[in-house]
Amino acid sequence: MSHPTPEQLAAAANKCLKDLEQLPALKVKDRLAIPMQEMPSQDPQVRRHNLMEVALGYTPAQAKAEALRCLQCKNKPCVAGCPVAIDIPAFIQAIADGDYQKSVDILKQSSLLPAVCGRVCPQEEQCQKPCTVGKALKDVNQAVSVGRLERFVADWEREQGKVKLPVIKPETGKKVAIIGCGPAGITVAADVRREGHAVTIFEAFHKPGGVMVYGIPEFRLPKVIVQKEVETLEQMGCKIQTNFVVGRTRKLLDLMAKDGFDAIFVGVGAGLPKFMNIPGENLVGVFSANEYLTRANLMRAYDFARADTPIFRSNKVAVLGGGNVAMDAARMAVRLGAKEVHLVYRRSRVEMPARIEEVGHAEEEGVIFHLLENAKRIIGNEQGLVTGMECIRYELGEPDASGRRRPVELKGSEFIMDVDTVICAIGNESNPLLRQTTPGLDHNKWGNIIADASQLTSLPAVYAGGDIVLGAATVILAMGQGRIAAAAINKALAAQPAGQT
Ligand SMILES: Cc1cc2nc3c(=O)[nH]c(=O)nc-3n(C[C@H](O)[C@H](O)[C@H](O)COP(=O)(O)OP(=O)(O)OC[C@H]3O[C@@H](n4cnc5c(N)ncnc54)[C@H](O)[C@@H]3O)c2cc1C
CATH class of the missing domain: 1.10.1060.10 (Alpha-helical ferredoxin)
Incomplete structure (x- = not known):
């Protein structure tokens, strides 16, 4: 058509x-x-x-x-x-x-x-x-x-240039620290600032925006849109401190004990990529989707001649996974000039978690789908460069705990795929830094921070929301939790006598 x-x-x-x-x-x-x-x-x-x-x-x-x-x-x-x-x-x-x-x-x-x-x-x-x-x-x-x-x-x-600045109530003298400038942190910042509290956002990267800037590619979400939202926050009087890794540059609880913040919101996302744990993942030419997309989006690696950190030039790319992140990585590889991009997913199309529209767009752009197949090992040469990937075919068995039909290996169906780059897009989990450096901050077995219905954590005046609580989720759910946390922070600060820190 x-x-x-x-x-x-x-x-x-x-x-x-x-x-x-x-x-x-x-x-x-x-x-x-x-x-x-x-x-x-x-x-x-x-x-x-x-x-x-x-x-x-x-x-x-x-x-x-x-x-x-x-x-x-x-x-x-x-x-x-x-x-x-x-x-x-x-x-x-x-x-x-x-x-x-x-x-x-x-x-x-x-x-x-x-x-x-x-x-x-x-x-x-x-x-x-x-x-x-x-x-x-x-x-x-x-x-x-x-x-x-x-x-x-x-x-x-x-x-139209009609974006209106929200009305800000008179200054309260209270200070709120927000860790992470993704959609959860941005939402909390705006809602808390409106109440007249001073807001400082601490962001690990050199640019604010979280996954909206470093993960979701320009061809789906132009960065200028996120930039505009961040500018609005700054015009409202929120301070954004980039290149600041809480847990490293400053311990979380020191922000209250030493820097005088009255409340903290933790919105650090789920930025730690999962790998397959198969032989060959340390070869040159193997990336996590996070690294690949961050280099392409945030470091402008597509600009091969001028980028400070140019990306590996690929001919034949395999992307492992079937979610939106896999689609983004595959479509980015197409745009970075790969001759062939293969998407390898171990279940069938029905089980694919990616949005139908994204799958359709990837197909239209020439991404080749390999369903019911998966990588067994990545093969390299004596220079440590990827030269291929051994795969195995699957069939669908009985449904598993997720309700999706379980992929079952077909014995003896192994074959070699000729690729020079492998991008692993099988999910993300939370970075352990904050939980390792913050005594008393409770988390579950997946490393996600535990928060109650008002997003309060196990520590007094420390709230959390977005992917760090939900596990890798969505922008709107991160914003939703941000709104709840902001309302709770505003209520708690309103109940404190003025000037109390
Ligand atoms: C490639 C990709 C595509 C996606 N596509 C979609 C989509 O189409 N639709 C959708 O709804 N969702 C999508 N998602 C998911 C969505 O982006 C996330 O659910 C959402 O961004 C989570 O928001 P957050 O604010 O919790 O965290 P994030 O957006 O991850 O922001 C967290 C921020 O905290 C910073 N940070 C981390 N640790 C520290 C620290 N110790 N100190 C200071 N700062 C720190 C990080 O640098 C980051 O900027 C996608 C995710 C990825 C990776």
Whole structure:
């Protein structure tokens, strides 16, 4: 099927709106008949060679046509599916009415980062899953495109230069330290600062933004969007101290005992990559997806001639894993010039945890899928460079504890895959630094910090949220926990007499 051009999609939306104007009033059956507005995107053959965003965003006519598909259900099942309970029908109605500012204002009551969430949230598993339109049309993929509409109106606000600074209450004299500048930390910073508390964010990397900057590639989430959010925090008066590793540069509890902070939020994410533990993982040409993506995104390794830390030039790449991180690594390898990129996953497509859209995009860009296969060992030459990978085939057996069918090795099915690079994208866990350097900070057997319903940890005035509590999760869940923690911090600080530290 040929790739529709943005012009074709825009023309179709214009015609759709003209036809709707002929109707005296929009009935449910008319709304259900409006075609779902496809997102304009770069042609796969073009975008394989650039890092620019794949999805191009709706035109106003497309946004209106899509917004008119919403049935404005009284019971709002979509809101129940949203981890931060955005009033989805209301923000969509405002788009249909052409009142974009109202729409943004509604979004921002619940979500600090709508331009990010509109791009990267797994909507098909959240707000769009229970959508009445998808149910009526018997296809969840035909649900109202909540994420695309969220992105449309958030981009409108940014492009108009209309981003409003939140009102900040008078200074309280209380100080809050935030460890980690990912979505969880950013959310806490904004909510705590609004109450008039002084906020300092300590970030290990040289750039703030967390995974939104170092993990999720530019072609899915342009860095300028995250940068803008960080600038807003700075304009609100939050201080951001980069290249500061809490646990190394300063111990967590010293921030309170020696530096006078009244409360701490720990939002350090789950940045420690897991490996396969197979022979050959120490060869040159084996990367974790984290390292590969961090070099490409944060260190601008794609700029081979000018990058301070250029990345290994690959010809044939194998990516191990079937989640979003694996898709990002594979699609980045395509853009960095690999001739072949093979994605190796030990279960079938049905069990793949990656978003369907990401899998589709990877396929369109030429990533070759090897399902029901896995690596057994990585093979190298006498210089220690990867020259191949021994793989084995699988079949699906009975379901395991996760409910997914267990992959079972097919004895004697081993074969060699000819590759010079292997990227391991089989998951992340928490970095042990903070728990090793903070006595009394309770964690579970996976190393995640334990927090109660208000995100308070086992230590007084120390809160935690996001991936460090949930395990590798999502941006919106990290933000959701950030909001809860901020509310608890604000309540606890309000209860303290002024000036008490
Ligand atoms: C490649 C990739 C793609 C993803 N794609 C999606 C997606 O499409 N949609 C989605 O919803 N989610 C996605 N995720 C998951 C999502 O990005 C995370 O769930 C989310 O970023 C977690 O937010 P956080 O604030 O808890 O942590 P993070 O975003 O990890 O931020 C933590 C920050 O803390 C800093 N830090 C760590 N230790 C210290 C320390 N000791 N001192 C100071 N700073 C420290 C880190 O440098 C980092 O900047 C993806 C993840 C990856 C890796």
